[in-house]
Amino acid sequence: MSHDEVQFNENGTLTAIPKHPLVWVPEMSEGNQEDDLLVLPHIALLSITQVTSTSSFVTRLGLNIVIRQTNTQPLVEMTAKEFMFGYDSTLMSLGYQFLPSWINFEKLGLIDRMYDFEGDYETVFTGENDIAKSGLIDTYRGSHTLTQWEGQCGNVHNASDATKFSGNIQENDTLLFFRKSMCRAYEMIRVNSTTRSGLDGYIYHFAPNSNDNGNIRPENSCFCTETPCLPSGLLDVRGCYYGFPIATSYPHFFGADPKVRESVDGTNPDYEKHHSYFIIEPKSGLPLEVAARFQINMVLGNLESMAHVEQFSHMTLPLLWTETRLFGLPDSLQSRFRLYLNVLPIVETVSMYASFVLGTFLIWLSCWQYLKKIKNMTRTRKTWIDEFVEEPDTIKRASLTNRELETYYDSLVTPLNQDIVEHRSDEEI
Incomplete structure (x- = not known):
């Protein structure tokens, strides 16, 4: 993924235009080629006939004439690349010319429509x-919610695109x-814990019955936009x-209502x-391993009044399923985050206790x-007193009372006072 025109905002967010360029990798394609010919559903024909099947008789008549004159068939031979990234279709060309407000592209490919980010920006x-x-994510196209849904079903605020999840995750x-x-x-709930790349991680699954339309989970009723609602497992x-x-589902209709598979041979859901x-390191929110798997289907109604597609009436037609995968962190990130999350916390703890021990030792030393x-000062004072007491011309303080000290003091001061008085008398005379 890439992000263009990045702009930092004052409220602690950044805004950018998301893009997800797709590149074919031959060495990972198990010998298959982009130009391999396959017989695949004509998505444009099936889509337009489904949309028109409930229109007026005149509209259906006009479309049927075009289908028969162009001999457009519901199953056509095309290359894998054309199916994914767009193939020529007379119906699409007509739609592009006469209904530009509805169809603004001349070619229809399944993957390129899934990854069409025209006009998108996220914050x-x-x-x-x-x-x-x-x-x-704070907002997508300037809103906390997707306009396709009402209520909480459209909320994308605080969601992650699996590049990074929230930090300090609690169990x-x-x-x-x-x-x-x-x-x-999609809501994700923790189901277990594990270790990947030397880092502890929480294992998350999508919440049970996430693709329900309100039959099992009443809070999902806002996903039902047409009556009757789709069976559980189809969104x-x-x-x-x-x-x-x-309509989206899990691959091979895994976890869907069994009746969804009734008209489809070859489905074999495997847990x-x-x-x-998702395996996520809880402190940083770093994804350690990811496998997000979804299937793209066409849900068709009554097509008996439309030319060349009658046999597809009331069918749920699987088109392809995708797996968005992170097999593990690159070596550089593994080493870096093991240092950040495993080594540095130990160093911090050891440093803290070492600082405590060192501080305690320094306080004790002080x-x-x-x-x-203090002991040396006391010893020095005692020595001085002992020397003073042992002088022959001094009075031993141990044997003197307060009265004797006062008498001794007066005997020293009286001669001095007499000298001062006699000196003043001489000056007066």
Whole structure:
């Protein structure tokens, strides 16, 4: 992922334009090529016929004439790259020319529409005011919520795109994960703990029945935008995909209502292969391992009145499933965060106790030096007194009373006073 036109704001956030460029990697493609020919669903035809199926008779008649004249079929041969990034379609060209407010692209590819960030911008927290929020989303397109949903279903505030989660995570904290292609933020709950790359981590899964539309989780009723609601396990995201009948689920309809798979052969949901999980270092919010897995489907209604697509009526048609994966931290980050999170806290603790011991020793040493000095002063004073008492011309203080000291003092002072008086008398005369 990249972020363009980064701008720092005064409230401890930054605003940027997110982008997610995709690059084909031949050595990771198991021998498959971008130009391999496949027979795949004609997404444009199925989408337009679904949208038009509830329109007036005249509208349906006009579209059927175009479909028959162009001989557009629901299954077509195309390359893998065309399916992902766009293929030529007469219907799309007509839609682009006559309905530019609805369709603003001439080619339709599944992945390029999922990663269309035209006009998007997001604002994230820098951590300046609260370090625990560093990297979390404040607003998307200037709002805390997505306009496609009402109420709490559209909330993306304090969500993470899995680059970094909140810091100082407590065991019972609920986290949020958001990617635009999912059209919502998913709640994540901690299920266990583990260690990855020498760092302790919490294991998170999506909350149970996250793709429910209110049948099981009443708080999810705002995800039901059309009546009747989709079965549990399918999330209607047409609002994020130009009104096309797109719904997301987990791969192979994992965890969905069993009746969703009734019209589809070949589905084989597997917990290990198809569930999503996140391993997060709780102090920093650093993701240690991530596997976010989603499936893109078309949910089609009654198409019996539309040309060439009648056999797809009332079908949930899986198109592809994706896995956003972080297998582990790069070596440079592993070493750095092991130092930050494992070594430095020990050094800090050892330094603290060492400073305490050293401080205690210095205080004891100061007290000992002070007491030693007092003892020396006392010894010196005692020696002086002893020397004074032992002088032959002095009076031994041990045998003198207060009266004797006073008499001795007067005997010393009286001659001096007499000399002063006689001197003053001579001056007067």
